[in-house]
Amino acid sequence: MNMSKTASTTPGRPIRSVGRILRFLSDFSRDKYATVALVVFVVLVLSSIFANLVAPHDPLKLDLLNRLAPPVWVEGGSWKYIFGTDLLGRDILSRCIYGGRMSLGIGFAVILIGGTFGSLMGLLAGYLGGRFDAVLMRYIDFQISIPYFLLALTIMAAIGPGTKNLIIVLSIGSWPLFARYARSIMMSLRQQVFIEAARVAGGKEIVIMTRHVLPNILSPLVTLTSLELSRIVLTEATMSYLGMGVRAPTPAWGLMVQEAHDYLMIANWAVTTPGVFIMITTLSINIFATRLRISTDPLQRGKH
Amino acid sequence: MYKLAMHRLGHSALLIFGVVTVIFFTNFLLGDPVRVMLPASTPPEAVEEFRRQMGFDRPILVQYWDFISHAVFLDFGDSWWQKSPSLEIALRPFPATLQLGIVAVALASILGIGIGLFAGARPGSLWDKLATSLSILGVSLPLIWFTLMMALIFSVWLGILPTAGYGTAAHMVLPVVTLAALPLGRTVQITRASIIDELAKPYITTAHSKGLSERTIILRHALRNALPPIATEIGWESALLLTGYSIIVESVYGWPGFGFALYHAILTRDMPVIIAMAFVAAMVVVFINVIVDIIYVIADPTIRKK
Numbered sequence: 001m002n003m004s005k006t007a008s009t010t011p012g013r014p015i016r017s018v019g020r021i022l023r024f025l026s027d028f029s030r031d032k033y034a035t036v037a038l039v040v041f042v043v044l045v046l047s048s049i050f051a052n053l054v055a056p057h058d059p060l061k062l063d064l065l066n067r068l069a070p071p072v073w074v075e076g077g078s079w080k081y082i083f084g085t086d087l088l089g090r091d092i093l094s095r096c097i098y099g100g101r102m103s104l105g106i107g108f109a110v111i112l113i114g115g116t117f118g119s120l121m122g123l124l125a126g127y128l129g130g131r132f133d134a135v136l137m138r139y140i141d142f143q144i145s146i147p148y149f150l151l152a153l154t155i156m157a158a159i160g161p162g163t164k165n166l167i168i169v170l171s172i173g174s175w176p177l178f179a180r181y182a183r184s185i186m187m188s189l190r191q192q193v194f195i196e197a198a199r200v201a202g203g204k205e206i207v208i209m210t211r212h213v214l215p216n217i218l219s220p221l222v223t224l225t226s227l228e229l230s231r232i233v234l235t236e237a238t239m240s241y242l243g244m245g246v247r248a249p250t251p252a253w254g255l256m257v258q259e260a261h262d263y264l265m266i267a268n269w270a271v272t273t274p275g276v277f278i279m280i281t282t283l284s285i286n287i288f289a290t291r292l293r294i295s296t297d298p299l300q301r302g303k304h
Numbered sequence: 305m306y307k308l309a310m311h312r313l314g315h316s317a318l319l320i321f322g323v324v325t326v327i328f329f330t331n332f333l334l335g336d337p338v339r340v341m342l343p344a345s346t347p348p349e350a351v352e353e354f355r356r357q358m359g360f361d362r363p364i365l366v367q368y369w370d371f372i373s374h375a376v377f378l379d380f381g382d383s384w385w386q387k388s389p390s391l392e393i394a395l396r397p398f399p400a401t402l403q404l405g406i407v408a409v410a411l412a413s414i415l416g417i418g419i420g421l422f423a424g425a426r427p428g429s430l431w432d433k434l435a436t437s438l439s440i441l442g443v444s445l446p447l448i449w450f451t452l453m454m455a456l457i458f459s460v461w462l463g464i465l466p467t468a469g470y471g472t473a474a475h476m477v478l479p480v481v482t483l484a485a486l487p488l489g490r491t492v493q494i495t496r497a498s499i500i501d502e503l504a505k506p507y508i509t510t511a512h513s514k515g516l517s518e519r520t521i522i523l524r525h526a527l528r529n530a531l532p533p534i535a536t537e538i539g540w541e542s543a544l545l546l547t548g549y550s551i552i553v554e555s556v557y558g559w560p561g562f563g564f565a566l567y568h569a570i571l572t573r574d575m576p577v578i579i580a581m582a583f584v585a586a587m588v589v590v591f592i593n594v595i596v597d598i599i600y601v602i603a604d605p606t607i608r609k610k
Contacts (some may be wrong), residue, residue: 150327
């Protein structure tokens with residue numbers, strides 16, 4: 001990062017004007033890794049949303065004469081099924097595109113539920129302090145030390161697999177992180193000089209919250225959200241792979257890996273392709289989040 | 305120091321008690337044990353009769369009291385499918401996982417701290433960029449896919465490692481490598497970040513002006529202060545390894561360990577075994593916390609005075 005370009009944004013000062021946002025965007029676009037990662041991620045999200053327009057085939061349509069057809073670059077492959085077909089002759093590319101709808105959809109739903117609830121609780125705890133804060137933090141400490149997978153798998157086994165149940169279980173696992181983070185930011189912000197100054201100047205609480213506090217917690221929250229999204233995509237894939245998540249025949253990446261698991265030796269593309277889709281998703285999110293932290297956290301700037 | 309230790313001990317007991325309780329209630333409130341144990345074709349009268357005989361018709365709190373008053377003497381009841389004590393079933397596969405876990409955690413810690421130090425001491429260098437990129441790759445790996453790819457490459461294509469099984473050192477290579485990948489990435493990231501933070505502090509300047517060598521400054525001063533967050537991270541990853549990553553890795557490579565047995569118990573809804581395994585997992589979490597605490601005390605002697 002170029003220090004001289006960004007030095008004017010001193011730590012702790014809110015990003016307020018449009019000019020600042022534009023400067024941030026131009027800073028960010030200069031970072032080619034971050035830009036590529038963001039573009040890749042946006043393409044994945046768009047192709048998931050418009051899966052019905054982008055996917056070449058129906059993801060559920062069987063073509064039993066073309067079972068386990070290899071991808072186009074392998075001998076015997078054809079352009080009809082670019083990434084080949086699975087055991088039931090379903091188009092792998094189409095299933096991966098629709099699978100993204102499932103995996104990313106679940107990811108965003110969990111972020112929306114767990115993130116909103118967690119952030120609110122955390123902000124409230126940091127703002128109110130006192131007993132509410134103490135009880136909440138105690139509970140979170142406890143929940144974080146429970147072996148998460150064990151609990152999640154047990155609940156899923158008891159209430160039965162399915163997308164809705166999976167979203168609930170993943171949200172329960174996700175909110176404490178947001179609460180902790182939002183609280184710690186709130187705590188440190190309360191002691192910042194500019195908040196004190198705004199209060200002394202007679203600013204109303206609500207104005208202080210929305211104009212001064214919110215812009216400051218936004219970028220760390222975006223970073224946390226991205227990292228959490230990548231973790232949720234991985235967890236969702238694992239749960240579906242273990243038969244405790246999305247149910248067949250709905251296409252989901254983890255489920256596709258599981259379905260093709262036994263045919264790894266004769267049709268590795270049926271495992272490889274959905275795995276690569278997961279990998280591209282988590283990589284693009286992680287690269288984006290890491291670079292975003294560097295370009296928005298002034299204290300991190302000199303370090304790269 | 306003594307007071308702190310007692311406080312931690314109480315905290316640990318509460319944690320174990322809490323985990324066992326939560327797993328008990330999720331199992332018994334969300335699922336019906338009788339329906340799990342009997343085939344679906346059992347006539348309804350027989351089902352009710354069985355429910356009474358087993359004591360599952362009693363109020364949940366009575367059942368819980370019955371369970372917990374036995375559990376304090378380490379009696380978690382018999383497994384529903386294998387007629388032996390659940391704690392025995394929970395502990396039997398444990399050594400096999402410990403064998404993998406210790407090697408994997410040691411590998412991830414030594415390599416991770418080493419690479420993290422090396423990268424953090426030279427931020428912005430080519431080596432640092434390489435280490436950062438690899439660590440991002442490590443934390444992005446989907447384990448369900450990575451394990452299969454490793455088996456495909458090293459067992460099927462190259463034919464140099466066995467696909468699955470238990471016994472020789474060669475059988476350990478793939479499970480250890482796949483288990484270590486994610487913790488390795490995390491350890492590199494956290495070590496690098498904390499060492500950069502430490503190196504920016506004034507005492508490092510003092511150390512430099514005293515004429516200490518770069519090596520001494522990083523290894524003896526900066527690393528020592530950067531150790532607590534690294535230890536926390538590795539402890540956290542070790543706990544996850546036992547009850548998370550091991551389920552995937554052991555299932556794929558047919559390793560007869562804790563994760564494999566846990567998954568089996570969950571699939572067959574063997575509630576006493578699930579609870580016993582949760583107890584074992586909680587004990588391990590407590591043990592890991594103790595080690596992390598000891599590292600804290602070694603890194604920061606002022607804790608001893610508190």
